[in-house]
Amino acid sequence: MLELEQPLIAEIAKIPELVKVYGMADFEDLTKAGKPTPCAFVIYDGYRVIEAHRQRRQARVETRWLVVLAVKSAARAADGGAARLAAAPLLAKILRAPLDWTPPAGYTPLTLETPPPPIFEAGSLLFPLAFATQHVV
Numbered sequence: 841m842l843e844l845e846q847p848l849i850a851e852i853a854k855i856p857e858l859v860k861v862y863g864m865a866d867f868e869d870l871t872k873a874g875k876p877t878p879c880a881f882v883i884y885d886g887y888r889v890i891e892a893h894r895q896r897r898q899a900r901v902e903t904r905w906l907v908v909l910a911v912k913s914a915a916r917a918a919d920g921g922a923a924r925l926a927a928a929p930l931l932a933k934i935l936r937a938p939l940d941w942t943p944p945a946g947y948t949p950l951t952l953e954t955p956p957p958p959i960f961e962a963g964s965l966l967f968p969l970a971f972a973t974q975h976v977v
Contacts, residue, residue, distance in 0.1 A: 841887055841903050844943060844973070848882045851941045852907055855880075855933045867908070877964075878930055881908045890974065902974045904953060907934055909967045927965055938971045948974045 845863055853861040859876045864883040866875070885904040892899040911927045938950045955970035 852880050877910050877912045879910050900976050902972050904972045906968045906970050912964045946975050
């Protein structure tokens, strides 16, 4: 399940406007470490069993991934307008990348899912996009 993290990071990293793309281990360090933005984080968001075959000891599962865009802007930090304006063209590119990407063998193409809400705080915008894929375990 977690083997998609690095290929997804590599795919999102092809977007030239992003300073860097990080894995989920770096997400909690965003505010502490002051990572340069715009950047993105690829985060495993769990799985659900779709179909299970007890006799064959296998299951079809759907794994969910978040790609979180992080943008900071000091301009008019209180209302977040500058951060949202900077995020808009990047979000379109980040949205397309996983949908156009061909995952490794055994995984279905990614589909768009409903993400958690964005977070805006002190001039920083964290905007998640959610994707899902299925495979047999």
